Amino acid sequence: MRNFLFIVFFLCIFSIPSVLNANGEKGVLPLPDQDSPIKTFIDSITHADIQSQEFSHRLAYFMDTVIVQHPDTVFKTSCLLIDSCSGNKSKQRWMLDFLFNRAMESPIPWMENVWVKLAERYYLNQPSGDEDPGWLERLRYTVKLKKNCLLGEKAVLFPALTLQGDTLNLNDLRGRYMVICFYDPDCTHCKKAVPSLHKFYKQHTPEELTVVAFNISDDINLWGSFIQEHKLQDWTNVWDPDRMVSEYDSFYDMPLSPSFYILDPDRRIIGKDMEIDEVITFLSDRLQNI
Secondary structure, eight states: OOOHHHHHHHHHHOOOOOOOOOOOOSSSSOOOHHHHHHHHHHOOOGGGGSSHHHHHHHHHHIIIIISSOSHHHHHHHHOOOOOOOOHHHHHHHHHHHHHHHHHOOOOOHHHHHHHHHHHIIIIITTSSSSSSSHHHHHHHHHHHHHTTOOOSSSSOEEEEEOOOOOEEEGOOOOOSSSEEEEEEETHHHHHHHHHHHHHTTTTSSSTTTTEEEESSOOOOOHHHHHHHHHHHHSSSEOOOTSSSSOGGGGGGOOOSSSEEEETTTTBBEEEEOOOOOHHHHHHHHHHTTO
16 A cells, blocks of 8 residues: 555656646536546545545645645645545545635635635535535625635726715726725724835835725724824825725625735735735835836
Protein backbone atom coordinates (compact mmCIF):
# COMPACT_ATOMS: atom_id res chain seq x y z
CA MET A 1 0.00 0.00 0.00
CA ARG A 2 2.79 2.45 0.90
CA ASN A 3 4.52 1.77 -2.43
CA PHE A 4 1.28 2.35 -4.30
CA LEU A 5 0.67 5.69 -2.56
CA PHE A 6 4.24 6.75 -3.34
CA ILE A 7 3.67 6.00 -7.03
CA VAL A 8 0.42 8.04 -6.97
CA PHE A 9 2.24 10.95 -5.33
CA PHE A 10 5.13 10.69 -7.83
CA LEU A 11 2.76 10.79 -10.78
CA CYS A 12 0.96 13.80 -9.28
CA ILE A 13 4.11 15.82 -8.78
CA PHE A 14 5.19 15.45 -12.40
CA SER A 15 1.81 16.10 -13.99
CA ILE A 16 0.44 19.16 -12.19
CA PRO A 17 -2.70 20.33 -14.04
CA SER A 18 -3.31 23.80 -15.38
CA VAL A 19 -5.78 26.03 -13.54
CA LEU A 20 -9.34 24.94 -14.20
CA ASN A 21 -12.31 27.23 -14.68
CA ALA A 22 -15.09 27.11 -12.08
CA ASN A 23 -18.40 28.91 -12.14
CA GLY A 24 -20.21 27.17 -9.32
CA GLU A 25 -23.18 26.33 -11.53
CA LYS A 26 -25.01 23.04 -11.35
CA GLY A 27 -24.06 20.66 -14.12
CA VAL A 28 -21.96 17.66 -15.09
CA LEU A 29 -18.24 18.22 -14.69
CA PRO A 30 -15.98 16.48 -17.23
CA LEU A 31 -13.54 13.89 -16.00
CA PRO A 32 -9.89 14.93 -16.06
CA ASP A 33 -7.40 13.48 -18.52
CA GLN A 34 -6.46 9.85 -17.96
CA ASP A 35 -2.92 10.75 -16.88
CA SER A 36 -3.83 13.71 -14.64
CA PRO A 37 -3.07 13.55 -10.90
CA ILE A 38 -6.74 14.10 -10.10
CA LYS A 39 -7.81 11.09 -12.16
CA THR A 40 -5.00 9.05 -10.64
CA PHE A 41 -6.12 9.92 -7.14
CA ILE A 42 -9.79 9.21 -7.87
CA ASP A 43 -8.82 5.81 -9.26
CA SER A 44 -6.84 5.11 -6.09
CA ILE A 45 -9.85 5.63 -3.84
CA THR A 46 -11.19 2.43 -2.34
CA HIS A 47 -14.65 3.37 -1.17
CA ALA A 48 -14.43 0.90 1.67
CA ASP A 49 -11.92 3.07 3.48
CA ILE A 50 -13.14 6.52 2.44
CA GLN A 51 -14.29 7.45 5.94
CA SER A 52 -11.18 6.20 7.69
CA GLN A 53 -8.66 8.44 9.41
CA GLU A 54 -5.95 7.23 7.06
CA PHE A 55 -7.96 8.31 4.03
CA SER A 56 -8.70 11.69 5.65
CA HIS A 57 -4.96 12.30 5.95
CA ARG A 58 -4.36 11.20 2.37
CA LEU A 59 -7.12 13.43 1.06
CA ALA A 60 -5.94 16.45 3.06
CA TYR A 61 -2.39 15.97 1.81
CA PHE A 62 -3.56 15.65 -1.78
CA MET A 63 -5.71 18.79 -1.61
CA ASP A 64 -3.05 20.87 0.14
CA THR A 65 0.13 19.69 -1.57
CA VAL A 66 -0.44 18.01 -4.92
CA ILE A 67 -3.03 20.04 -6.82
CA VAL A 68 -2.49 23.64 -7.91
CA GLN A 69 -3.34 25.96 -5.05
CA HIS A 70 -5.85 28.18 -6.81
CA PRO A 71 -9.55 28.57 -5.91
CA ASP A 72 -10.80 27.39 -9.31
CA THR A 73 -8.62 24.28 -9.23
CA VAL A 74 -9.48 23.42 -5.63
CA PHE A 75 -13.19 23.91 -6.30
CA LYS A 76 -13.33 21.78 -9.43
CA THR A 77 -11.15 19.07 -7.91
CA SER A 78 -13.49 18.99 -4.91
CA CYS A 79 -16.47 18.58 -7.24
CA LEU A 80 -14.81 15.70 -9.08
CA LEU A 81 -14.04 13.94 -5.80
CA ILE A 82 -17.58 14.46 -4.49
CA ASP A 83 -19.15 13.29 -7.73
CA SER A 84 -16.90 10.22 -7.81
CA CYS A 85 -18.83 8.99 -4.75
CA SER A 86 -22.26 9.57 -6.27
CA GLY A 87 -23.10 5.86 -6.13
CA ASN A 88 -23.18 5.92 -2.34
CA LYS A 89 -25.17 8.71 -0.68
CA SER A 90 -23.55 8.51 2.74
CA LYS A 91 -20.00 8.44 1.36
CA GLN A 92 -20.73 11.29 -1.03
CA ARG A 93 -22.09 13.32 1.88
CA TRP A 94 -18.97 12.52 3.93
CA MET A 95 -16.76 13.73 1.08
CA LEU A 96 -18.80 16.92 0.67
CA ASP A 97 -18.80 17.68 4.40
CA PHE A 98 -15.07 17.02 4.67
CA LEU A 99 -14.08 19.28 1.77
CA PHE A 100 -16.59 21.99 2.64
CA ASN A 101 -15.56 22.19 6.30
CA ARG A 102 -11.83 22.21 5.47
CA ALA A 103 -12.39 25.10 3.05
CA MET A 104 -14.51 27.01 5.55
CA GLU A 105 -11.99 26.53 8.37
CA SER A 106 -8.96 27.38 6.23
CA PRO A 107 -7.02 30.56 7.08
CA ILE A 108 -6.33 31.11 3.35
CA PRO A 109 -8.56 34.04 2.21
CA TRP A 110 -9.44 32.64 -1.22
CA MET A 111 -10.72 29.38 0.27
CA GLU A 112 -13.91 31.35 0.90
CA ASN A 113 -14.48 31.10 -2.88
CA VAL A 114 -14.33 27.32 -2.60
CA TRP A 115 -16.78 26.77 0.24
CA VAL A 116 -19.26 29.35 -1.08
CA LYS A 117 -19.36 27.62 -4.47
CA LEU A 118 -19.53 24.15 -2.91
CA ALA A 119 -22.42 25.30 -0.73
CA GLU A 120 -24.30 26.69 -3.71
CA ARG A 121 -23.67 23.69 -5.97
CA TYR A 122 -24.45 20.94 -3.48
CA TYR A 123 -26.14 21.94 -0.22
CA LEU A 124 -28.42 24.54 -1.82
CA ASN A 125 -28.99 23.17 -5.33
CA GLN A 126 -28.67 19.43 -4.68
CA PRO A 127 -29.76 18.95 -1.04
CA SER A 128 -29.77 15.40 0.27
CA GLY A 129 -32.96 16.01 2.23
CA ASP A 130 -31.52 15.37 5.68
CA GLU A 131 -30.05 18.86 6.24
CA ASP A 132 -31.37 20.93 9.12
CA PRO A 133 -33.78 23.51 7.60
CA GLY A 134 -32.53 26.27 9.89
CA TRP A 135 -28.92 25.57 8.96
CA LEU A 136 -29.79 25.55 5.25
CA GLU A 137 -31.56 28.89 5.56
CA ARG A 138 -28.60 30.46 7.33
CA LEU A 139 -26.26 29.01 4.71
CA ARG A 140 -28.43 30.37 1.90
CA TYR A 141 -28.32 33.84 3.46
CA THR A 142 -24.53 33.69 3.93
CA VAL A 143 -23.90 32.52 0.37
CA LYS A 144 -26.12 35.29 -0.98
CA LEU A 145 -24.07 37.85 0.97
CA LYS A 146 -20.69 36.53 -0.11
CA LYS A 147 -21.10 35.27 -3.68
CA ASN A 148 -20.89 38.74 -5.26
CA CYS A 149 -17.81 39.88 -3.34
CA LEU A 150 -15.39 36.97 -3.55
CA LEU A 151 -11.70 37.51 -4.18
CA GLY A 152 -10.97 37.57 -7.89
CA GLU A 153 -14.54 38.41 -8.87
CA LYS A 154 -15.58 41.59 -10.67
CA ALA A 155 -16.80 44.10 -8.12
CA VAL A 156 -20.33 45.45 -8.43
CA LEU A 157 -19.99 49.20 -8.97
CA PHE A 158 -23.24 50.86 -8.01
CA PRO A 159 -24.73 54.38 -7.99
CA ALA A 160 -24.89 56.18 -4.65
CA LEU A 161 -25.73 59.59 -3.22
CA THR A 162 -23.35 62.38 -2.33
CA LEU A 163 -23.69 64.59 0.74
CA GLN A 164 -25.35 67.18 -1.50
CA GLY A 165 -27.94 64.66 -2.73
CA ASP A 166 -26.53 64.09 -6.22
CA THR A 167 -26.24 60.63 -7.73
CA LEU A 168 -22.73 59.39 -8.44
CA ASN A 169 -21.91 56.13 -10.22
CA LEU A 170 -18.80 54.30 -9.04
CA ASN A 171 -18.23 53.17 -12.63
CA ASP A 172 -17.34 56.76 -13.50
CA LEU A 173 -14.47 57.02 -11.03
CA ARG A 174 -10.90 56.85 -12.30
CA GLY A 175 -7.83 55.63 -10.47
CA ARG A 176 -5.73 52.57 -11.14
CA TYR A 177 -6.69 51.04 -7.81
CA MET A 178 -9.92 51.63 -5.94
CA VAL A 179 -10.74 51.19 -2.27
CA ILE A 180 -14.35 50.98 -1.15
CA CYS A 181 -14.50 51.72 2.57
CA PHE A 182 -17.82 51.03 4.27
CA TYR A 183 -17.87 52.78 7.64
CA ASP A 184 -20.03 54.29 10.36
CA PRO A 185 -18.85 57.76 11.48
CA ASP A 186 -19.93 56.94 15.03
CA CYS A 187 -17.77 53.79 15.15
CA THR A 188 -14.74 54.08 17.45
CA HIS A 189 -12.51 52.04 15.17
CA CYS A 190 -13.64 54.03 12.12
CA LYS A 191 -12.63 57.29 13.80
CA LYS A 192 -9.05 56.05 13.65
CA ALA A 193 -9.05 53.91 10.50
CA VAL A 194 -10.73 56.33 8.09
CA PRO A 195 -8.36 59.26 8.82
CA SER A 196 -5.42 56.84 8.46
CA LEU A 197 -6.69 55.79 5.05
CA HIS A 198 -7.17 59.43 4.10
CA LYS A 199 -3.59 60.26 5.06
CA PHE A 200 -2.39 57.45 2.80
CA TYR A 201 -4.73 58.60 0.02
CA LYS A 202 -3.25 62.11 0.04
CA GLN A 203 0.20 60.65 -0.70
CA HIS A 204 -0.96 59.45 -4.12
CA THR A 205 -2.43 60.96 -7.26
CA PRO A 206 -6.04 60.46 -8.40
CA GLU A 207 -4.65 58.46 -11.33
CA GLU A 208 -3.05 56.02 -8.92
CA LEU A 209 -5.75 55.64 -6.28
CA THR A 210 -9.39 56.46 -5.74
CA VAL A 211 -11.21 55.93 -2.47
CA VAL A 212 -14.96 55.59 -2.04
CA ALA A 213 -15.81 56.39 1.57
CA PHE A 214 -19.29 54.94 1.99
CA ASN A 215 -21.23 56.03 5.06
CA ILE A 216 -23.50 53.20 6.25
CA SER A 217 -25.27 55.24 8.95
CA ASP A 218 -28.53 57.12 8.38
CA ASP A 219 -27.50 60.30 10.22
CA ILE A 220 -26.56 62.98 7.68
CA ASN A 221 -25.54 65.49 10.33
CA LEU A 222 -23.16 63.06 12.02
CA TRP A 223 -21.72 62.14 8.64
CA GLY A 224 -21.27 65.75 7.56
CA SER A 225 -19.57 66.63 10.85
CA PHE A 226 -17.20 63.65 10.46
CA ILE A 227 -16.21 64.80 6.97
CA GLN A 228 -15.62 68.34 8.21
CA GLU A 229 -13.68 67.29 11.31
CA HIS A 230 -11.26 65.06 9.40
CA LYS A 231 -11.12 67.22 6.23
CA LEU A 232 -12.28 64.42 3.95
CA GLN A 233 -13.79 66.61 1.25
CA ASP A 234 -11.14 65.73 -1.32
CA TRP A 235 -12.15 62.11 -1.87
CA THR A 236 -15.45 60.46 -2.80
CA ASN A 237 -18.01 60.55 0.02
CA VAL A 238 -21.29 58.75 -0.64
CA TRP A 239 -24.15 57.01 1.14
CA ASP A 240 -27.56 55.45 0.55
CA PRO A 241 -29.60 55.69 3.77
CA ASP A 242 -32.68 53.98 2.32
CA ARG A 243 -30.64 51.35 0.42
CA MET A 244 -32.79 52.01 -2.63
CA VAL A 245 -30.29 53.62 -5.00
CA SER A 246 -27.27 51.36 -4.58
CA GLU A 247 -28.60 48.20 -2.90
CA TYR A 248 -25.01 47.94 -1.70
CA ASP A 249 -25.79 45.48 1.08
CA SER A 250 -26.93 42.98 -1.57
CA PHE A 251 -23.48 43.00 -3.17
CA TYR A 252 -21.02 43.45 -0.32
CA ASP A 253 -20.58 41.57 2.93
CA MET A 254 -19.69 43.94 5.78
CA PRO A 255 -18.94 41.85 8.87
CA LEU A 256 -17.11 44.74 10.54
CA SER A 257 -17.03 48.51 10.46
CA PRO A 258 -15.00 49.65 8.68
CA SER A 259 -14.95 47.05 5.93
CA PHE A 260 -12.48 47.53 3.08
CA TYR A 261 -12.58 46.20 -0.47
CA ILE A 262 -9.54 46.75 -2.72
CA LEU A 263 -10.10 46.63 -6.48
CA ASP A 264 -7.48 46.24 -9.20
CA PRO A 265 -7.40 48.16 -12.53
CA ASP A 266 -9.97 45.72 -13.95
CA ARG A 267 -12.12 46.33 -10.87
CA ARG A 268 -11.70 42.82 -9.60
CA ILE A 269 -11.59 42.34 -5.85
CA ILE A 270 -8.00 41.66 -4.79
CA GLY A 271 -8.23 42.47 -1.09
CA LYS A 272 -10.86 42.27 1.66
CA ASP A 273 -11.31 41.41 5.34
CA MET A 274 -8.28 43.52 6.27
CA GLU A 275 -7.41 45.90 9.06
CA ILE A 276 -6.35 49.40 8.03
CA ASP A 277 -2.62 48.66 8.50
CA GLU A 278 -2.95 45.66 6.21
CA VAL A 279 -4.82 47.75 3.62
CA ILE A 280 -2.06 50.36 3.56
CA THR A 281 0.72 47.76 3.32
CA PHE A 282 -1.13 45.88 0.57
CA LEU A 283 -1.66 49.04 -1.50
CA SER A 284 1.86 50.35 -0.89
CA ASP A 285 3.34 47.20 -2.40
CA ARG A 286 1.30 47.65 -5.58
CA LEU A 287 1.45 51.39 -5.98
CA GLN A 288 5.22 51.52 -5.71
CA ASN A 289 5.46 49.46 -8.90
CA ILE A 290 3.38 51.87 -10.99
